[in-house]
Amino acid sequence: MPQGSSAAAHDAAPTEEFDVIVVGGGNAGFSAAHAAAERGRRVVLLEKGLPDQAGGNSYYTAGAVRIAHHGLADVADLLEPDERHAISVLPPYSAEEFAADMATVTSGRNDPALTEVLCRDSLDTLRWLHGKGLRYRLMYERQAYSDPQGRQVFWGGLAVGSVGGGKGLIEQHTRAAEQAGIEIRYGIRVRELVSSHGAITGVTWTDAAGREGTTHAESVVLAAGGFQADPELRRKHLGAGWQAAKVRGTPLNTGDLLTAAIAVGAATHGDFATCHSVAWDAWFPENEGNREFTNQLTRGGYPLGIVVNKLGARFIDEGADFRNYTYAKYGADILAQPEGLAFQLFDATTRPRLRAEEYDMPGASVVTANTIEELAGLMGVDPAQLARTVADFNASIDRSVPLDLAVKDGRAARIEPPKSHWAIPLENAPYYAFPVTCGITFTFGGLHADVHGRVLDQDGVPLPGLLVCGEMLGGLFSGNYPGGSGLTAGAVFGRRAGTLA
Ligand SMILES: Cc1cc2nc3c(=O)[nH]c(=O)nc-3n(C[C@H](O)[C@H](O)[C@H](O)COP(=O)(O)OP(=O)(O)OC[C@H]3O[C@@H](n4cnc5c(N)ncnc54)[C@H](O)[C@@H]3O)c2cc1C
Structure with missing residues (x-):
């Protein structure tokens, strides 16, 4: 045969x-x-x-x-x-x-x-x-x-x-x-x-x-x-x-x-x-058509955190809707950023809630630090700018609304761009930045x-x-x-x- x-x-x-x-x-x-x-x-x-x-x-x-x-x-x-x-x-x-x-x-x-x-x-x-x-x-x-x-x-x-x-x-x-x-x-x-x-x-x-x-x-x-x-x-x-x-x-x-x-x-x-395109591990060496890790290179946890570009600025509403309804369009938004690169930021409160299959994948790209400024240095982002972005985001959260991840909870960060649901302040060290780029899935x-x-x-x-x-x-x-x-x-x-x- x-x-x-x-x-x-x-x-x-x-x-x-x-x-x-x-x-x-x-x-x-x-x-x-x-x-x-x-x-x-x-x-x-x-x-x-x-x-x-x-x-x-x-x-x-x-x-x-x-x-x-x-x-x-x-x-x-x-x-x-x-x-x-x-x-x-x-x-x-x-x-x-x-x-x-x-x-x-x-x-x-x-x-x-x-x-x-x-x-x-x-x-x-x-x-x-x-x-x-x-x-x-x-x-x-x-x-x-x-x-x-x-x-x-x-x-x-x-x-x-x-x-x-x-x-x-x-x-x-x-x-x-x-x-x-x-x-x-x-x-x-x-x-x-x-x-x-x-x-x-x-x-x-x-x-x-x-x-x-x-x-x-x-x-x-x-x-x-x-x-x-x-x-x-x-x-x-x-x-x-x-x-x-x-x-x-x-x-x-x-x-x-x-x-x-x-x-x-x-x-x-x-x-x-x-097309369908998503946030995808930017620095993992074999990040195309990887038959071992397949979809584990996806980084779909952004509704729990914030996403910034190389300029240290947010550019999407991470909580616009449930992940199922936003993840397939955000790859294009990432591609449009400088160097086609972005970082998903989390802290000690949110990190444990990220899906292990993706964020604990062996070799998953991440940088970690005890301060936002230090984290920015590892990301190649201006530390003062990133600290400002995080502080402004934290200050804009309506903390009177209870967090509920199973519904669109209306717990918003009222800032530009807004985060419409699930706004959680980044305030507990250590901090984590996962580098993401655009992963294309299929054409429409x-x-x-x-x-x-x-x-x-x-x-x-x-x-x-x-x-x-x-x-x-x-x-x-x-x-x-x-x-x-x-x-x-x-x-x-x-x-x-x-x-x-
Ligand atoms: C990482 C990842 C995760 C995804 N997760 C999901 C999910 O959980 N749920 C979901 O609904 N969708 C998901 N999708 C989208 C989903 O994969 C597609 O919508 C679906 O699998 C498409 O099926 P298909 O049979 O049309 O194409 P495919 O499964 O791509 O099959 C097409 C086949 O055609 C073959 N082919 C191409 N050219 C030729 C040729 N010239 N001659 C002979 N054969 C040829 C290819 O080799 C391929 O085997 C995901 C996609 C990716 C990449």
Whole structure:
């Protein structure tokens, strides 16, 4: 068996025929493959990465998945047993609330038809994946706070995650696919779409040994991710400066199939000028596509502290909303600062409340000092300026409002920019500064498709034989993103595309 083939795979022949080709082996591609296989279709999944590079961005995720539900009883059948369920409060989250969150974070630039399906189908799709052997749990460590009664209260519309995070998700998807007889081929870079009389009839590819071939099928499902890993496409669409962003996930999502689909007449959709990007460890040596630490290089604790740039000035409202609704846009704000660098500041009171998975990651970059001035020296920031910023911030906090991390507590710092919630003074040594830069996650612009994943041409007519899902589907997000929606979108539209393929 050649390197790069799964246990279920055969030697790649130069030309061959399947019912369905899925391009890309992430969450969306696997979801499409499962749905097509379920209907008895002969499915081949072509993945660019070799087995030790595979799984796409999905491998790097925390596995957090946003679903509409009516509370714990509604999702209990999906979850692994956990004695903490008895002390958990999982506020219901309706499809309407999910849709409203989509509209709010994107400032209404989300495609309404795609959004409706995303939110409405979310729980049913997760249940379907659960039936295929995918495993879920409540994400206590990142989505719940303890309340004074000792209960675990979930916040921000996001509670459920894959067992084993993104690594577990891909392992479970792969096992389910192999059990369903889906043929998975690794190390296959799909180059072009083959068409005949206006219909897509296959793909051309190059394998890891440099051999070229063509595979034919009745349907091709594109699930090959965004273009975030191509610095030139980033510059072209997102703007100058984006070449410097760090790629959080797979280096293989370089927009290959976006270009190939446009070449056969596919229309694009959505916002190509913005993307999902976050605060990311700036000084960790291997801070791109790190398969060991994956999403642990994220620094999502800023709602507990303040964020300053190299000039020692604050520049965002760290407490504008729950982290789930702000983290995906703040990477761009950091990139716009001098040197594309910022520091998240905490003190002895807040430091213990930061998530260990991220802030205690082995080798996490941090500087620590007993005074703000000393800390500034280690950050390369003017000490007097930083001391002024911290003092002004501390003085502006309305301390009469009690702190409550599980709700938007209105405990604000009334200063420019404001900190709207969870304002906690930095006043107890030692002080901590975590250097952060912009980590790009995925791009928002993609192909234009209807709610079934059928790719549309410039006239809005489906291109026969071509479907799309996952990051490649344009129109859902713009400017920002509600945490956990990427995996939901991949599963919902992957399943739909695979059902038609
Ligand atoms: C660090 C990190 C953490 C994240 N955390 C979360 C989270 O907790 N929850 C959430 O919802 N989202 C999260 N996301 C976003 C999430 O990863 C994506 O929205 C989702 O995984 C996209 O799935 P996909 O299948 O479309 O793409 P991918 O999973 O990226 O899969 C695309 C696949 O296509 C392959 N491919 C590319 N080009 C070709 C080609 N030419 N030929 C063949 N194959 C090709 C790639 O190798 C890749 O395997 C996170 C992302 C990152 C990077």
